[in-house]
Structure formats: C-alpha cells, structure tokens
Amino acid sequence: MVFTTQVFVFYFLPLFLLVYYNLPYRWRNVWITLGSYVFYGWWEPWFAGLMLFTTVMDFIWGKVITRPGATPLQRKLAVVACVVTNLSLLGFFKYYMFAAETLNQILAAVGSQQFRVLQVILPIGISFYTFHSLTYILDLYRGHATPAKSFSVFSAFVAxxxxxxxxxxxxxxxxxxxxxxxxxxxxxxxxxxAIFIVGFAKKILLANPxxxxxxxxxxxxxPCALEAWVGALAYAFQIYFDFCGYSDMAVGLGRMLGFEFLKNFDAPYRSESITxxxxxxxxxxxxxxxxYLYFALGxxxxxxxRTxxxxxxVMVLGGLWHGAKWNFVLWGxxxxxxxxxxxxxxxxxxxAAMPRPARIGLTFLLMLFSWVLFRADNLTAAMEYFRAMLGLGPVGSVAPLLAATIYTPYHLLILAVCAGLVFQPLQAHDWSQSPVTWPRTALVVPLFVFSLMTMFSQAFNPFLYFQF
Amino acid sequence: MNRLRDPQWFLILMFLGIIASVPLIQTVIEARRDDGVRAFDVFSQAPTAANLRAYERSLEAANWAAQVSRPWIQFAQFEWLKDGGEKAVIAPEGWYFYKPGLNYMLARIEKAKPAGATNDPLPAIVDFRDQLAARGIRLVLMPVPNKESIYPDRLTSRADALLGVVAPRTRDLLERLRAANVEVIDLFKEFHEARQQTGAISPASLYLAQDTHWSPVGVDLAAKAVARRLKELGWVQPGRVEYGERSVPVRRLGDILRMMQVPLIERRVNSETVPCVQVVRGDRGELYKDAPESEILVLGDSFVRIYQQDEPRAAGFIAHLAKELKQPLFSLVNDGGGSTLVRQELRGRPAFLKNKKVVLWEFVERDIGLGLEGWKLVPLPPAASPSSPGPVNNSADVNEPKKPGRLN
Incomplete structure (x- = not known):
C-alpha cells in the first residue's frame, strides 16, 4: 500500500487507528503486526510470506545469540550465519539478475555460451526490512540491545x-x-x-509534478542543454520531496501510534560539502x-x-544497496x-574558501551530477545526459518540443517553490516538535484538503524509494 | 465541545473526520443505491495482486469526493496554470496537443522500443502484406502524422525550425518499410509541403486546433495523395461514379478537451467550427455510402471515422477517397486500434476480403510506439471463396520483376 493513495488514507488508516485505540495495550503490537502484513501484502501477498520467513528466522537467530551459556565462538557463528542468510535472500531477490546478466555479458564478450537468466521479482522494501532485522541481530551480538521479549514485539518491529x-x-x-x-x-x-500532512503535501504537491x-x-x-539542466534539477527536487515527504509521513504515522522516530533529513541541499x-x-x-559497515571495516x-x-x-556498497545497476555503483x-x-x-x-552561498551552490551542483547517475536508465543514457548538460552531445531533431511540456506556468511555479523550500533551513521534523497551535492547525488542515483534492486529479504517483 | 477549543484536539478531529467521513459517506451513497458497497468487495475475491489493484481502482473511480473535487482542481490547473494534465498540452492561440503523442515523438528510440519482437510494427506489417499478397490483394500503408509532427511551431516558438522534421522512431520505421518494399503513402512529405505552401498560420489548417485529428483540408489532401498513388501504381481501375460535394459546417469540441473529462473546461472553451465537405452521388444526390462489393477495403482508426461516421457523415477520408477514385469503397474502423485491433476485427469477418484487390491500412503515427495491443501478428480470416485470385507482387515497385523463390 502507498501512503498517498485513497485506499490507505480513507480505508486502511482510519480502520487501523480505530481498532488500535480500542484494543487493550498488550494487544496493540499484535495489531501493528497484523495491520502491517496487510499493508505490505497489498502489493503482492507472497511478499508478506517472505517477510514472515525473515522475521521468524532472525527471531530464532536472536535467541541463539543470546542463549545463556553460549560461547563467543557459537555467538559469532550464529551472527555470521544470520548475516549470510539475510544477505543471501536480499542478494537473490535484488542482485541475482544483475549478477547473472553481467556474467552473461562477460561470457558473450569472450564468445562463450550464455545461460538463461531467471526472472526474479524484487519484493518492495526488502532492503529496508532486511536492514531493520539485521540491526537487531548485530545489536544483540554487540550487547547494545536486549532480546525482544516476545515474538509479537519483534514482528511488530520488523513489520x-x-x-x-x-x-x-x-x-x-x-x-x-x-x-x-x-x-x-x-x-x-x-x-x-501535522507532520504527516506536511509529508503528504510534499509528495503530492511538489514531488509528483x-x-x-x-x-x-x-x-x-x-535534449538541449537547458532542458537537460532543468530535468536534473526537477529530479533533484523530486527525489528529495518524495523521500523526505515519505519520511515525514512515516514519522507522523509513528507518532500517531506512540512511537518517536529519528530525523531522516536535515536540509541536505544546504550542505556546504559532500561530507x-x-x-x-x-x-x-x-x-x-x-x-555496521564503516566501523566494521576499521x-x-x-x-x-585505509580510511x-x-x-x-562503504559508499559503493551504499550505492549498490539502492539498486542492482552499474549506475548506482558509480553513484556510490x-x-x-x-x-x-x-x-x-x-x-x-x-x-571551502569560497563564500557560503558558493559552497552550497557547488555542493548542490555536484549532487545534480550524481543524481543523473541515479536517475538514468543505464550508464550509456547517463553519459549521454552528461553530454547534453555540458552542451557536448547532439541535440535531437525534435528536442525543442520538450519546452512545450516542461515550461508550463504550473511546472515553473512548482520548481520555483521547490527551489525556495530546499534552500531554507526550517525542517518539518523540527517544526513538528513544538506543540500544535491554532496558526499551525489553520495551515495544515487546508493543506491536507488541498493535497487530497490534488491527489484525486493525479495519475502520476510513484514512490521512488520503494524500488530500493 | 471544550476539546474543540484546543488546537491539538481540533486538528486530530479534523484529520480523523476527513479520512473517516469520505468512506462513510461513500458507503451510505452506495448502500442507498442498492448496488452493493464496493469497500466490501475485497472480501469476495481471492487476494491476488491483480484483484487488489482492480479493487483499488474501483474504489478510486467511485469515490464521491474525488468526483466532486477533481474537476475543480483540473480546471484551476488548466485555466490559471496552463497545465493540461496527463492528456493535453496547452499551446498558444487556442491550440491543444495530445501529450502521449508528443511524448512518443520525444522519446529515445531505445526507451520507446517495446520488449517483445511482436511489438515492432515492421514484422506485423510485412506479415500482413504477405498474407494479403498470397490472396492476390495488395497492401497500401498510410501512417497519418501526429498533429505535433506537422504543427510543431504551434507548440513552442522554439520549434519554428522543426517544420518538415520527422520523429526519430517514425523515420526509422519509414526507412525500414521502404527497405522491405512496403507501399507507403508518405503523408509526412505531403503535409509538410502543404504547410510550406500555405504558411504557418494559414486558416486552412491540416489539423483541428482542439483535436488530435486532421481537418477537412487534411482529409482532402490525404485522399488526393492516396488516389494519385493508387492510379500511378495501376492497382485500381478508374471508377465511373460521379460524386459531388456539399459544404456542411459543423461545431465540434475537440477530443483533446473531451479527454480531460472536465465539464468546466468543456464549457469554458468555445467549440471549433469545422468546414466539412460531404460527398454526394451526383446522379442520386444521396450521401456517400460504403459498398461491400468494392475492390478496395480501408482499415483504420478514428482518422478514418472522423466526419465519415461522425457528424456530418460522409465527409471523411473514405468518402473523399471514393470521390477521387470515382467508386465506392468498403471500410473497417476501430477507434484507437489501428495497429492490431482492426486486423483482429478483420479476422472475424471473412466476407470483408471478398473481391478485394487493395487494402489501404491507416494508423496514426503515435501507434508506432503506443498502439493498443502492440503490433501482433494476426492471421487473415479464412478465405471466403475458394476461387480467390493467385498471389500478386505487392512490393513498392510495381515494375520490379518477381524474384524467384520469394513469396509475393
């Protein structure tokens, strides 16, 4: 299920909250688990089975690692086995086709027989819940956490x-x-x-256009150079408001259930360096x-x-975590x-010696180039796009027609609003920490109504980070 | 009530009120209609991904709140922000363009290339040509240019230099068709030349301003081009039916505006006056009618239907081609299905190919990449008569000698 769909907003969420707040406290984690499996299985019911398998497996590994009397070697073997199993599952669903196709390309290059590549469907969000689950095992192993008291608690955490x-x-x-x-x-x-509505608006009103x-x-x-730059800029705004909006909605939903999540974005486009x-x-x-990775490497x-x-x-693997494509490897x-x-x-x-606006501008410029790698369909397309941005590539015979579709008053207004918002310091997460006041209510209620009305009229509504 | 004085409570209640009231009101509306509450449909189907998507779409389509608010948002975007949504591009001076058609033109060839080989137009066209040839029928292909191919300068002033330019994917297909000896009527050339002669802002536009389709001027030009070519090839014997013309202006709100499905927009924009020309039989004064016994079958999409089966009738491409050829034709039309659906329809109608010597197959340019059902290989219907004529050479060059061993 997607947060910005009618089935989530008008059916799942009110029903979920209604039951949640009418259940005795001890049953609420069970309800979270059940509701979350419905939420996740909505895409493809068998995805839920895969998540259940990972959850049960990691819960058992957790028990093994924290078993009284377990020797350090046994604990170490258990954690290695757990990490290998989790990453193997992730690897199969996410990287098998990439690896197999790469191998086929190599075989073709040396004139050998290629093999048939199995078509594997990537379960949405597998990278996220695998990492959630792995942090449990690694924290137990390091002694940074105590084991979940019950399966319902652990399954609620993963799901x-x-x-x-x-x-x-x-x-x-x-x-x-x-x-x-x-x-x-x-x-x-x-x-x-309040923060859910802000995230919802970011996604519907800004990211989608x-x-x-x-x-x-x-x-x-x-495309012509100007359009190529506008396209890269639009993607930079899209991915930020898409992902940041999703994070805001996640934080908001978490708060509705009594949880407090950490901030995931902090005005990244105001950064003065890549670090x-x-x-x-x-x-x-x-x-x-x-x-879990950089420190583990030393x-x-x-x-x-070595540093x-x-x-x-770490960054190459981080790039690969986003997807099984050479673009992501290069981006990392x-x-x-x-x-x-x-x-x-x-x-x-x-x-660093330049004035602050220049530092921010140059960092943003580097990000724009890296987003091209991230967004392009493949490396060839990315290279063509870079050439277009730099005015070094051929301009398509009908490329000037792009102007008619992208330079509409609507798109220019949205891009201008995005530019204004990404370079200002106030963040929704910080803003929502202070109590809700009448002015805030007066802001967010109409914003929600307007966002819903806009959602009704939109056909384009993907969430970019679901594919990762 | 005291809680409503607390902004926190007020916000919570407003939020919950909004997200709960929409489905509750929907339930009441559907319950009162006695046609079942859609929300409960989820329990009556197996929870497969396909069923869940269909369920979600059905909820979205029926949502009263969406139905009420969508037109207002779309109208505001259209009127104030010049955004035509998924379907339309709003150009200056009352011109509108079909966005998917424009996207087709702009797309990279590798991006637009369909995954399956059967989605490449060429094998489907060549296969169809060869099947027809085996029955002694010749194929003439007529891809109709997208409006934006002929009027790029209406979209943006930056496109002034694009007059005469053909989209890369279309150019690629036309070249491959030529290489495969498929007889193609090149309306791109015809229309571009016509535009150069009449100027950029001629009142006699080849396409309608609010519509994806050609104007009566475009229809006439295309009919003349096809007739001229058929006569050159000698594939059609000159007919003897004399047709006359009758001017019938009609008011028409363009399909691009109607596709937006916003009544407010339809009311806001004035419809176009289209100077149609009906074709009438000179001897009887009757409107043109198709004749099943004709030697020519026209297959096509809405470009063939417009003015012909629509208002004012008998003023479309078929009637005008019949006038040029001085004989009635026979036709099979499938809106939006020029790539595959019309051939599938033909397969179910063996009689349509009886006595035919020429099949003229029309489809719109954007169908090269966006055709409904792709470009499937479709077998011809079983032969209606056992005494069908022998195979013919249906290649582009009629003077070309038959090649030994080649299926003509």
Whole structure:
C-alpha cells in the first residue's frame, strides 16, 4: 500500500487507528503486526510470506545469540550465519539478475555460451526490512540491545508499516523501549498528524509534478542543454520531496501510534560539502552504514589510506544497496571519492574558501551530477545526459518540443517553490516538535484538503524509494 | 465541545473526520443505491495482486469526493496554470496537443522500443502484406502524422525550425518499410509541403486546433495523395461514379478537451467550427455510402471515422477517397486500434476480403510506439471463396520483376 493513495488514507488508516485505540495495550503490537502484513501484502501477498520467513528466522537467530551459556565462538557463528542468510535472500531477490546478466555479458564478450537468466521479482522494501532485522541481530551480538521479549514485539518491529518499505531505517535498540512501553498522548498524536500532512503535501504537491518534468526530460532523445539542466534539477527536487515527504509521513504515522522516530533529513541541499551532505541526507542509512559497515571495516583506526579506502567501499556498497545497476555503483563511487577527498583535505570541501552561498551552490551542483547517475536508465543514457548538460552531445531533431511540456506556468511555479523550500533551513521534523497551535492547525488542515483534492486529479504517483 | 477549543484536539478531529467521513459517506451513497458497497468487495475475491489493484481502482473511480473535487482542481490547473494534465498540452492561440503523442515523438528510440519482437510494427506489417499478397490483394500503408509532427511551431516558438522534421522512431520505421518494399503513402512529405505552401498560420489548417485529428483540408489532401498513388501504381481501375460535394459546417469540441473529462473546461472553451465537405452521388444526390462489393477495403482508426461516421457523415477520408477514385469503397474502423485491433476485427469477418484487390491500412503515427495491443501478428480470416485470385507482387515497385523463390 502507498501512503498517498485513497485506499490507505480513507480505508486502511482510519480502520487501523480505530481498532488500535480500542484494543487493550498488550494487544496493540499484535495489531501493528497484523495491520502491517496487510499493508505490505497489498502489493503482492507472497511478499508478506517472505517477510514472515525473515522475521521468524532472525527471531530464532536472536535467541541463539543470546542463549545463556553460549560461547563467543557459537555467538559469532550464529551472527555470521544470520548475516549470510539475510544477505543471501536480499542478494537473490535484488542482485541475482544483475549478477547473472553481467556474467552473461562477460561470457558473450569472450564468445562463450550464455545461460538463461531467471526472472526474479524484487519484493518492495526488502532492503529496508532486511536492514531493520539485521540491526537487531548485530545489536544483540554487540550487547547494545536486549532480546525482544516476545515474538509479537519483534514482528511488530520488523513489520511496523510506517517505516516498512522506504525507511527511515530504524534500529532495534532505538525502538526497543518504545515497543514495550510507549506513550499515547494527544500532543504526540496531533504533532504526528501535522507532520504527516506536511509529508503528504510534499509528495503530492511538489514531488509528483517535479517527477513529470524529470521523466519528460530523462526519457527524451538528446535534449538541449537547458532542458537537460532543468530535468536534473526537477529530479533533484523530486527525489528529495518524495523521500523526505515519505519520511515525514512515516514519522507522523509513528507518532500517531506512540512511537518517536529519528530525523531522516536535515536540509541536505544546504550542505556546504559532500561530507556534510551525508550527515543531512537519509541520515538513518548513513548512520547504519557508518556503524555496521564503516566501523566494521576499521573506520579511521587503521591509517589514513585505509580510511579513504573504507569510505569508498562503504559508499559503493551504499550505492549498490539502492539498486542492482552499474549506475548506482558509480553513484556510490562518486560520493565515496568525494568523501575520501574531503577527508584528505581535513573534512573540508575543495571550495571551502569560497563564500557560503558558493559552497552550497557547488555542493548542490555536484549532487545534480550524481543524481543523473541515479536517475538514468543505464550508464550509456547517463553519459549521454552528461553530454547534453555540458552542451557536448547532439541535440535531437525534435528536442525543442520538450519546452512545450516542461515550461508550463504550473511546472515553473512548482520548481520555483521547490527551489525556495530546499534552500531554507526550517525542517518539518523540527517544526513538528513544538506543540500544535491554532496558526499551525489553520495551515495544515487546508493543506491536507488541498493535497487530497490534488491527489484525486493525479495519475502520476510513484514512490521512488520503494524500488530500493 | 471544550476539546474543540484546543488546537491539538481540533486538528486530530479534523484529520480523523476527513479520512473517516469520505468512506462513510461513500458507503451510505452506495448502500442507498442498492448496488452493493464496493469497500466490501475485497472480501469476495481471492487476494491476488491483480484483484487488489482492480479493487483499488474501483474504489478510486467511485469515490464521491474525488468526483466532486477533481474537476475543480483540473480546471484551476488548466485555466490559471496552463497545465493540461496527463492528456493535453496547452499551446498558444487556442491550440491543444495530445501529450502521449508528443511524448512518443520525444522519446529515445531505445526507451520507446517495446520488449517483445511482436511489438515492432515492421514484422506485423510485412506479415500482413504477405498474407494479403498470397490472396492476390495488395497492401497500401498510410501512417497519418501526429498533429505535433506537422504543427510543431504551434507548440513552442522554439520549434519554428522543426517544420518538415520527422520523429526519430517514425523515420526509422519509414526507412525500414521502404527497405522491405512496403507501399507507403508518405503523408509526412505531403503535409509538410502543404504547410510550406500555405504558411504557418494559414486558416486552412491540416489539423483541428482542439483535436488530435486532421481537418477537412487534411482529409482532402490525404485522399488526393492516396488516389494519385493508387492510379500511378495501376492497382485500381478508374471508377465511373460521379460524386459531388456539399459544404456542411459543423461545431465540434475537440477530443483533446473531451479527454480531460472536465465539464468546466468543456464549457469554458468555445467549440471549433469545422468546414466539412460531404460527398454526394451526383446522379442520386444521396450521401456517400460504403459498398461491400468494392475492390478496395480501408482499415483504420478514428482518422478514418472522423466526419465519415461522425457528424456530418460522409465527409471523411473514405468518402473523399471514393470521390477521387470515382467508386465506392468498403471500410473497417476501430477507434484507437489501428495497429492490431482492426486486423483482429478483420479476422472475424471473412466476407470483408471478398473481391478485394487493395487494402489501404491507416494508423496514426503515435501507434508506432503506443498502439493498443502492440503490433501482433494476426492471421487473415479464412478465405471466403475458394476461387480467390493467385498471389500478386505487392512490393513498392510495381515494375520490379518477381524474384524467384520469394513469396509475393
């Protein structure tokens, strides 16, 4: 199910909340689990079976790891087995086809017989719930968390629908206490409603129209340089408001259920360097990669050269986490390279001496280039797009017609609003921390009504991060 | 009531009120209609992904709140922000373009290429040509240019230099058709030349301003081009029926505006006056009528239907081609189904090919990439008569000698 659909807003959510708040406290986690399985299985019912399998398996591995009397070796073997099983599942569903097709290309290049590639359907959100579940096992192993007291608590954690399919990636230790005991207050619920509405509006009013512009340009044959830049800009806005909007909605829904999730975005396009950007963009993924991968590789404790290497490896794997395409690998490498380079400069950007607006502008410019890698269908298309942006490529014979579809007053207005919003410091998450007042209510209620009305008229409504 | 004085409670109640009232009112509306409450349909079907999507679509389509609010939002976007949504591009001076058609023109070839080989137009066209040839029937193909192919300058002033340019994917297909010796009426060339002669803002436009279709001027030009080519090829014997013309202006609200399905927009925009020309039999004064016994069968989509089966009738492409050829024709039309559906329909009607010597197959340019059902290979209907004529050479060059061993 998608948050910005009628079936979620008008059927699932009111029914879910109605039952949730009429159940005794001890049954609420069970209801969260049941509701979340309906939410997830709505795409494809067998996806829910796969998630249940992962959940049961990791719950049992957790028991093995924390079994009284378990030796360090047994614990280590258990955690390795758990990580391998989880990553194998993820690898099969997400990376098998990529690996097999790459191998076939190599075989074709050397003139060998190619093999038939099995068509595997990627279960939506598998990367997110696999990471959720893995953080539980790793936190148990490291002694950072205590095992879930019951299967209903653990299954509620893994399946929790607000953050299930597109994050934020919430670690078990962050939610452990809240899963056992959480406060359901009017002020928390109201602030949840407020941030949910803001996220909803970001998605419907900003991300979707930007997506129309971005898709139009990225799907076009050899666009002119100006349109290529507008397309990249539109995609930068789309992915930010899409993902940030989803995170806001997740935080809001979490609050409606009494949970408090961490902030996932912090005005990333105001970053003055790539290093800073990764402290502000998809914060939950950055911190998981840092704590469970970068530190595991030795972090910065094994010398300068190894630190750069670790940064690059983490970002390449982070890129691959987003999807099984060479574009994502290159996107990760691009960021890894800049992180390592800025580390070498003393955690400063190459343009640190410039005035602040220039630093922000240049960082944003680097992001725009990296988003092209992220958005393009394949590496060839990405390279063509770069050439178009730089005015080095051929301009398609009918390319000027793009102007008619993207430079409408509607799209220009939306792009201008987006530009105004991404470079201002106030973030919905911070804004929603303070109590809901009459002016805020007067703002968000009409915003919700307007967003719903707009949703009714939109046919284009994808969530970009679901594919990851 | 005191709770309503607290902004937090007020917000919560408003939020819950909105998300709960919409389905509740919907339930009441549907219960009062006695046609069952759609929300409960989810329990009457197996929970497969397809059923769930269909259920979701049915809820969305029936939603009273959406039905009430959608027109207002779309009208506001249309009127103030010049956004035509998924279907329309709003151009200056009252011109509208079909957005999917424009997207087809802009798309990269590799992006637009369908996954299955049967979705490539060429094999389907060549197969159809060869099947017809085996029965002694010749195929003439007539892809009709998208409106935006002929009037790019109406979309944006930046496209002034694009007059005469053909979209990459269309050009690619036309070249491959030529290489495969398929007889193609090149309306791109005809229309581009006509535009150069009449100027950019001629009142006699080849296409309607609010519609995806051609105007009576475009119809006439296409009919003349086809007749001229058929005569050159010698595939059709000159007829002896004399037809006359009768001017009948009609008011027409363009299909692009109607596709938006917003009555407010339809009321806001004035319909066009279209100067149609009906074709009448000179001897009887009757409106043109198809003749099943004709040697020519026209297959096509709404470009063939417009003015012919629609108001004012007998003023469309078929009637005008009949006038040019001085003989009645026979036709089979499937709206939007020029790529495959019309051939599938033909398959169920063996009599339609009886006595035929030429099949003229029309489809619109955007169907090259967006045709309904793609480009399937469709077998011809079983032969209606055992004494069908022998195979013919149906290649583009009629003077070309038959190649030994080749199926003509």
């Amino acid at each position: 929790l629908f607000p953050d299930l399919v597109a994050g934020p990636i919430i670690r078990y230790k962050t939610l452990a206490e809240q899963l056992h005991e959480r406060e359901h207050t009017v002020s928390r619920f109201a602030s949840g409603v 930007c997506g129309v512009v971005a898709d139009g340009v990225f799907n076009a044959a050899n 800073e950007l990764w402290r502000r963009w998809h914060i939950s993924l950055s911190s998981v990669l840092r704590d 972090g910065n404790r094994k010398g300068e050269g 750069y290497f670790n940064l690059a490896v 490498a691009f960021h890894g390279l800049f992180l390592a380079f800025e580390r070498w400069l003393g955690k400063r950007s190459l343009y």
